[in-house]
Amino acid sequence: MALRVKALESLMVEKGLVDPAALDALVDHFEHKVGPRNGARVVARAWTDPAYKTRLLENATDAIAELGYQGGQGEHMVVVENTPAVHNLVVCTLCSCYPWPVLGLPPVWYKSAPYRSRAVIDPRGAIAEFGTELPDEVEVRVWDSTAEVRYLVLPQRPAGTEGLDEDALAALVTRDGMIGTARL
Template structure:
């Protein structure tokens, strides 16, 4: 099974300490320039799309939801009761996030999310799905052998911890509320959000 989070680029950088662009980045830039030159796309529209996915859609949104739930019991209660509405309170709604359910990890229960039919994914809070989430091996194996798949991600769970697998659909998307890391009582929401990872909100990692 492919795990894109195990892939690392080891560029040594140029003389100015910055890594040179990858071949893929160069190809994308060349294609973009060609499309703009031919009048097929508006540069401003491209910039708006990039800004949307970098700053308005992505795991940082989900991390903010998680951090607020960790620090605000009233918000957490609303999140667990009606995740769609509670997430919308923070400005994250629509675009494959219209029907959200949040499932909470505890010492006794570990949740992991999959979409066995395709790759349904909560874009407003997690951005674009990783390659491995869409792969057939992950989609089929995590249902049959969740502990084995989690172990491949480096997530070893105690034998007494129950693993629950949640199958997303076109109607319902899931978000895992990870356990709050120990010794973080003095951190504010911003610092806590920085600890939250995409894989932690899918359930393939523990924080």
């Protein structure tokens, strides 16, 4: 594949279809500017600022943009909240829709057939593969991203974190916690 891609890139540059410097800037963006750290900041803010959390659950796109995160694959954001009684899980069964501005690009497993197929029919079994057993009494809500709406899970704030500030809390938030394949 490396050779075929190199040939395609050479051709597209030669024809003026792409600017090589733009390609470098794009790779830099996806490797360094977006990623789960952005989403973690959103979550930590929601944990520490009740008014922000209210705005986030009412209009996630605007509330996330307050922190500077916006753009393609984040045009219409919805945040779903985990509680002791409810657990949320996000999937895209038809392709690989994922909220790039807050989580970056999706991991391989998120884009692959095993997760995309099973998350809707056996969400508890899928989550168990990540090491989390959900009790039967917890309601599981699966969100299949079939349109341009992108979902972010607001995990529960872990117990014993009352004294932590926003930065310390953000460090506790994992990507899988914001997809719903883990509980924090």
